[in-house]
Amino acid sequence: MSSTGYSTRSSVPAIGQRAWRDRAGDVSASEPFSIFALKSLLYPIIPVITLMLCLAFWGKSLYGPYILVAVLSFLGVADLLDVVPLRITPASVMALRSLLDILLRWGVLMVFLWLLLGLSYLSHHFSKPVLMTWAISTPFALWIGELVAQQMLLRRSKSKARLRKAVIVGANDLALQLEQNIGGRPTLQISVGGYFEDRAVARVPDECVGRVLGSLHEVAEYVTQHNVDIVYITLPMVPQPRILDLLNSLRDSTASIYFVPDLKVFDLVQPRFDLVDGIPVIAVCESPYYGVRGLLKRMSDVFISGTALLLLTPVLVAVAIGVKVSSAGPVIYRQRRYGLDGKEIIVYKFRSLSVVEDGATSYTQVGRNDPRVTPFGAFIRKTSLDELPQLFNVLRGDMSIVGPRPHAVAVNEQYRRQIPGYMVRHKVKPGITGWAQVNGYRGGDDLDSMTMRIRYDIEYLRHWSLGLDLIIMLKTASIIWNDRHAY
Known part of the structure; x- marks a missing residue:
C-alpha cells in the first residue's frame, strides 16, 4: 500500500495497457520542431482539405460561409483530437480503437457545428450534399492521415x-x-x-x-x-x-x-503538471474531467440520457404501472447517496422492495432471495430496469452514464473508514454503470467485494477516456440480461 493510501494497481489489471492514455501525452517539447508541428497540425488541417475537396467535387467555391466552417473545424479538431499519437506497433485492434475514438470526437464536433449553424440561421447558405459528404468522409481521412503520419514519424526517427x-x-x-x-x-x-x-x-x-x-x-x-x-x-x-x-x-x-x-x-490518480500563476504544481489526485474533456463528457451524457429517455418512454410508463399495481408504496424510490466531491445527491430508482430506506443512517444490501424484494421488483432488478429513472439524474447533472456506482450514505460512512482511498472515487460523478460492474463487482456487501469494487473504480479514474466509456456501455448491454450478480 502506498503512502497515499489508495494503491490498487497490484490486483486490478491495467485498462488497455495505456491504450486509453490522453493524446496530449504524445507531444513532447523535447521533440524536433518539425515533428512537433506535424503531430500538432495534421489533424486540424485535414478537415479543411477535405472540405475544399468536397466543394470541388460538387462544383462549389470556397467563399464566406464555408470559410467560417473551415475555421471552426480547424479550431474544434485542434481541441478535440489534440495530436497524432505515436504507436510503435499499430496493431489492427489499436487501429480500430483509434477509428472509433476519431468517429466519436468528430461526431461531437458535428453536433455542435450543426446546432451553431441552425441557431445562427446560416444553414440555408450551405449546400447539404457538400456538408454531408464532408461530415462522412472527414473522420476516415483523419484516420488514414493518422496511420500515414505514424509511419512517416517512425521512418524519420530511424535516422x-x-x-x-x-x-x-x-x-x-x-x-x-x-x-x-x-x-x-x-x-x-x-x-x-x-x-x-x-x-x-x-x-x-x-x-x-x-x-x-x-x-x-x-x-x-x-x-x-x-x-x-x-x-x-x-x-x-x-x-x-x-x-x-x-x-x-x-x-x-x-x-x-x-x-x-x-x-x-x-x-497517482490522473497525474499532470500545471501552473498556478507561474508556479509549477503536480497533480497527485485529480478528476480526469477537466477542460475540453469535461465538456465532452457532459455533452455525451446529455445526448445519451436525453435520447434514451425519448426512446424508452413507453418502457418507463410500463414499468411505473407495473410497480404501482404489483405492491403498495411509491413508484419512485429516492435514496441519499454521495455524488461528485462527496456531496449528497438524491438518486432515483423504480421501487423494487416492499420497504423503503433512504440510506442516510442505515442500509441493508439486497441479497439473493431477499424477502424484501417484490415479485415484480425481482424482474426489474434482474433486467436493471429499476435503474432507468437515473437517466433523469444524468440529465440534470447529478450523475453520469458511466462512472463509479453511487453508494448509500450509510455504506459510504462505513467503508470509508475500512478501505484506504475509498473517497477518491468521488472525484467524478457517479454513474449508472461502471468499470467495476462490467467486471463482475455489481453486488456484495462484504469487505472483500467492496474493496475490489473500489479498486476497479479508481482504475477507471486513472484511465478514463470517452472510448473507455463506450466500451463499458457496450459491455453493460452485453451482460444486462444474464448478470449473475443481479438480484
Missing part, C-alpha cells in the same frame, strides 16, 4: 544522423524507466550514453552496472568532451551540496538540463 546524445545523472530505478521510455519513443531521437552515480556498485541496479560513466563531479567534463545535448537528473531536487555543485559545473555547457521527479512514492 541516426539526427540522434541527440543524453546522459542520466543517478543510476536508479527511475533512471532505468526513463531510458526505457526514451527508447520507446523513437521520435524523440535521443540516445542515452550511460549514467553517473556516486554510490558503490553494490547499490546500483544490475542493469546499470557496466554503464556507469563516472561520479557526479565528472559529469560536466564528460558533457563538454562528448558534446552531450541533454542531461537528465534523476536525483532528489533538493539543495544538497553535491546537487548544487553539479548544476554550477554544468553552467559552462550548452546542454539542456532536466530534473526528473520521482513520483513512484505516490499512487
